Amino acid sequence: MAPQQEPASSALHVSTLDRGSPVPLYFQVAQHLERAIEAGALPRGTRLSNEIELAGELGVSRPTMRKAMEYLVGKGLVVRQRGVGTRVVSPKVRRSLELTSLFDDLEAIGQRPTTQVLSNTIEDATAEMAELLGIAKGTPVVSIARLRSALGQPIACLTNYLSASRISLPTEALESQGLYQLLRRSGIQLHSATQVIGARSATAAEARMLGEGKGAALLTMQRTAYDDHGTVVEYGNHIYSGARYSFHMSLLSI
Amino acid sequence: MAPQQEPASSALHVSTLDRGSPVPLYFQVAQHLERAIEAGALPRGTRLSNEIELAGELGVSRPTMRKAMEYLVGKGLVVRQRGVGTRVVSPKVRRSLELTSLFDDLEAIGQRPTTQVLSNTIEDATAEMAELLGIAKGTPVVSIARLRSALGQPIACLTNYLSASRISLPTEALESQGLYQLLRRSGIQLHSATQVIGARSATAAEARMLGEGKGAALLTMQRTAYDDHGTVVEYGNHIYSGARYSFHMSLLSI
DNA sequence: CAGTGGTCTAGACCACACC
DNA sequence: GTGTGGTCTAGACCACTGT
Numbered sequence: 001m002a003p004q005q006e007p008a009s010s011a012l013h014v015s016t017l018d019r020g021s022p023v024p025l026y027f028q029v030a031q032h033l034e035r036a037i038e039a040g041a042l043p044r045g046t047r048l049s050n051e052i053e054l055a056g057e058l059g060v061s062r063p064t065m066r067k068a069m070e071y072l073v074g075k076g077l078v079v080r081q082r083g084v085g086t087r088v089v090s091p092k093v094r095r096s097l098e099l100t101s102l103f104d105d106l107e108a109i110g111q112r113p114t115t116q117v118l119s120n121t122i123e124d125a126t127a128e129m130a131e132l133l134g135i136a137k138g139t140p141v142v143s144i145a146r147l148r149s150a151l152g153q154p155i156a157c158l159t160n161y162l163s164a165s166r167i168s169l170p171t172e173a174l175e176s177q178g179l180y181q182l183l184r185r186s187g188i189q190l191h192s193a194t195q196v197i198g199a200r201s202a203t204a205a206e207a208r209m210l211g212e213g214k215g216a217a218l219l220t221m222q223r224t225a226y227d228d229h230g231t232v233v234e235y236g237n238h239i240y241s242g243a244r245y246s247f248h249m250s251l252l253s254i
Numbered sequence: 255m256a257p258q259q260e261p262a263s264s265a266l267h268v269s270t271l272d273r274g275s276p277v278p279l280y281f282q283v284a285q286h287l288e289r290a291i292e293a294g295a296l297p298r299g300t301r302l303s304n305e306i307e308l309a310g311e312l313g314v315s316r317p318t319m320r321k322a323m324e325y326l327v328g329k330g331l332v333v334r335q336r337g338v339g340t341r342v343v344s345p346k347v348r349r350s351l352e353l354t355s356l357f358d359d360l361e362a363i364g365q366r367p368t369t370q371v372l373s374n375t376i377e378d379a380t381a382e383m384a385e386l387l388g389i390a391k392g393t394p395v396v397s398i399a400r401l402r403s404a405l406g407q408p409i410a411c412l413t414n415y416l417s418a419s420r421i422s423l424p425t426e427a428l429e430s431q432g433l434y435q436l437l438r439r440s441g442i443q444l445h446s447a448t449q450v451i452g453a454r455s456a457t458a459a460e461a462r463m464l465g466e467g468k469g470a471a472l473l474t475m476q477r478t479a480y481d482d483h484g485t486v487v488e489y490g491n492h493i494y495s496g497a498r499y500s501f502h503m504s505l506l507s508i
Numbered sequence: 509c510a511g512t513g514g515t516c517t518a519g520a521c522c523a524c525a526c527c
Numbered sequence: 528g529t530g531t532g533g534t535c536t537a538g539a540c541c542a543c544t545g546t
Binding site: 276298304306320322323334336337338339373 | 511512513514523
Binding site: 030044045063071076079090091092093095096112132145190192194195196197198199200201203216217218219221224225227228229230231233240242243245246247248249250251252253254 | 302347448450472484497502
């Protein structure tokens, strides 16, 4: 028997499980527990019943229950220790894990950032572009430059290259939605990306564009995105106003 | 039959599987496949045999084989599609996923970055420290300032706060190994961390310390690390020379 | 249609933590 | 010890992709 609290199986109603649904059982179970945790029904540090009991209560097999648990562990909501049990992570940590960028924050308060397309052309790849995209020099490349603003102030200047053969990117679409959103809707499956984040002083032109003084600190990011086949989908070179933007991220199981 | 290449089960010798070993079977299988992939035995785009066949060849059950596959998918080494099969991703992408920081790069070429402890004191938490660490004001706090250099040049200035009750951090230890390494060896289990990366201009003092001109662009990072119980283990406020450092990272399944 | 990965089940044994 | 999560097995059915 636990000294402080006995394992709380708690108010987990089986009713919400739908075996006819196309959404997997383990996922329904996971969402079930997730909602219970987020709703505060299972306070910080609560020890869940063991997976056999839980499986029994919810009417699923143990492997299914385990898969649900693994999902929750992966999301950082619970911690498991062999021989000990499963405990609910503190809500403070859980909230901090819902990583938000400034753009997300702005959206949340109804201040949708605006995007102005500065240029959207197709040109033959220079040696540098070809190198970055892993294609032959001279191949047509889509080159985009966008200016992101929020609250009436410019925040970032984004330049991107894509292999022209892959997709067409209408300027109107680029003004209303993100590049990655567009790519995904075009059926391009992204596999991974690598990025480099740095800082440098703005040139005169950059400072003017972002409404900063000359020599202001810029946050820079270069990103290369790959699809499942290992070919480069997109290369981006972005600069952000250091005064008005920062990257927020969270790391799990470090 | 595949038009270009038939599924290659390939040179997978069962010999290396050791059922008596404490390392799980699925992990041995995964490592097995990983080595085969990295060694180039399974070139980019190779379709693996289906998991039932593979399981049979290696003498494990299908669930075990699946778990190995899930591990490889998680590492970004293979891509799976229902109804299609499992393909090996391009070595270029795989290499890009082995994220390296500049510090790692330096270590790789034998240029171990040096750490100079500027201060290592225990003081009562100010209101700000208390807020950051989630403790009461006035509680003793370990406060550390370190200067990281490489190739004879300063690169970063790291300041950290930790609850003093948790651990003692000898200055000598801090000069020879990283803070996180020390924490882990002290049995502190890290759960997650959140960080904010930004850019700003250096103050005169900061510029002097990092060997830069006044107003040079700095890369900044604030990080809060939590343990399994949801309590703050560490808060760090770091500044990096924008000219000499940048963050490298990779994203999977975006 | 055949072949693939995705899901689910019912059992078993083991390693570990705590008492 | 007892109880926990971690691993492994053998089998089944389904959803999706390609032909």
